[in-house]
Structures are given as C-alpha cells and as structure tokens.
Amino acid sequence: MSKFIDFLEEQIGEIERGWIKDPSGKQLPFQIVKFSEGPLEETNAYCSLGLSNELLGEALEGEHVRQELVFASYNQFEEEAIPFILQNVVQMAIRSNTPFRRGDVIGPYGPMFGDSLMEAFYVTTPVYFPSQFRAYEINEEVIIELKWLIPITAKEADFIQQSGWGKFEDLLEEHEPDLIDAGRPCLIELYFESEHS
Numbered sequence: 001m002s003k004f005i006d007f008l009e010e011q012i013g014e015i016e017r018g019w020i021k022d023p024s025g026k027q028l029p030f031q032i033v034k035f036s037e038g039p040l041e042e043t044n045a046y047c048s049l050g051l052s053n054e055l056l057g058e059a060l061e062g063e064h065v066r067q068e069l070v071f072a073s074y075n076q077f078e079e080e081a082i083p084f085i086l087q088n089v090v091q092m093a094i095r096s097n098t099p100f101r102r103g104d105v106i107g108p109y110g111p112m113f114g115d116s117l118m119e120a121f122y123v124t125t126p127v128y129f130p131s132q133f134r135a136y137e138i139n140e141e142v143i144i145e146l147k148w149l150i151p152i153t154a155k156e157a158d159f160i161q162q163s164g165w166g167k168f169e170d171l172l173e174e175h176e177p178d179l180i181d182a183g184r185p186c187l188i189e190l191y192f193e194s195e196h197s
Contacts (some may be wrong), residue, residue: 004144011036011130019083019084031050039128046072048068049092049160067147068146069146103160117154119153119157120150121152126146
C-alpha cells in the first residue's frame with residue numbers, strides 16, 4: 001500500500017489529512033484521505049484507501065476487481081460531510097461485493113452539500129486527472145482501478161437511468177460543465193432550455 005500511496009502523491013500532491021472512523025467513532029477497515037492538491041488549480045482531491053484490499057465481483061464470472069474511489073472539490077468548498085459521504089459509498093461497494101463501473105449512478109439520496117443541487121454520484125474515468133492516474137499496476141496480475149465520483153443532480157441521475165450513460169456523456173461533451181463545481185446548474189435543465197430556444 002505504501003507504493004500505491006507514493007503513486008497517488010506523485011500525481012496529485014501530498015496527503016494532508018485522513019479519516020478512518022465514521023461519525024459515530026467506529027473504526028473502519030479503510031480510510032478516506034484528502035490530498036493537498038487536486039486535478040486542477042485551487043482544487044483538492046479525496047481518495048479511498050483500503051477498498052482495494054477487497055476483491056470485488058463474482059469469481060464464477062471471472063470478475064475480481066480491486067478499486068479505489070476519488071472525488072475532487074474546490075479549495076474554498078469547505079464541506080465537512082465529504083469524507084463521511086465517501087465512507088458510505090465505499091461501504092456500499094464492500095457490502096454488495098460489487099465494483100463500481102463507468103456509467104453507474106449512486107443515489108439520489110437527497111441533497112449532499114448544503115444549498116447544492118447535487119444528490120447523487122456518477123461514476124466515470126478520472127479524465128480531469130493525469131492519464132496514468134486511471135490505474136495502478138502492482139504486478140501483472142494485480143491492478144487497482146481508480147474511479148471518479150462526480151456529483152450530479154437528481155434530474156441528471158434520472159436522465160442517465162432513462163437514456164443511458166452514453167447520452168449523458170454526450171451532454172457533458174456538448175456543454176462542458178465544470179464537474180468539480182458542486183454549485184453548478186443542472187445539465188438537464190440547460191439541455192432542455194437549449195432544445196426549446
């Protein structure tokens with residue numbers, strides 16, 4: 001794990017803080033860490049550490065996946081709930097023994113951050129990060145995948161469920177929203193406004 005941590009810090013800066021206990025004080029089998037930098041200027045990154053100790057997926061289906069989850073926010077976005085929200089997502093993967101895949105939607109579970117419209121996560125490749133950040137190869141047989149959790153609105157989550165994640169990523173390319181900004185407007189509302197203007 002120490003070499004993996006070195007890899008992460010080479011990509012996005014030093015770890016400045018970690019959480020290994022949940023809000024009730026119970027120690028978890030993994031931690032959430034916050035890095036001093038993020039994928040863009042004036043951003044921070046958070047990452048799970050220890051989820052990759054779990055082999056997720058069904059052996060009978062030939063699917064054994066090790067992965068960690070990453071989240072990014074702006075420096076001025078002081079939101080104390082971030083590590084605990086990420087803890088919940090990691091525990092979902094462990095309980096279900098199911099890795100998150102590109103295009104998955106987690107939630108919606110109600111507003112995540114104060115006045116923000118964001119109520120769910122969209123799972124995708126960490127394209128805002130360096131290309132080598134997508135996976136870490138321990139050896140030829142063991143690879144840790146890194147999946148990016150992007151906060152999305154309930155309407156965006158519904159759109160993905162109804163129209164598919166490919167259509168949603170088409171909208172991302174067309175409108176180029178700031179996916180780190182938890183205060184951004186709903187992409188679906190922008191889409192329908194442009195369709196009817």
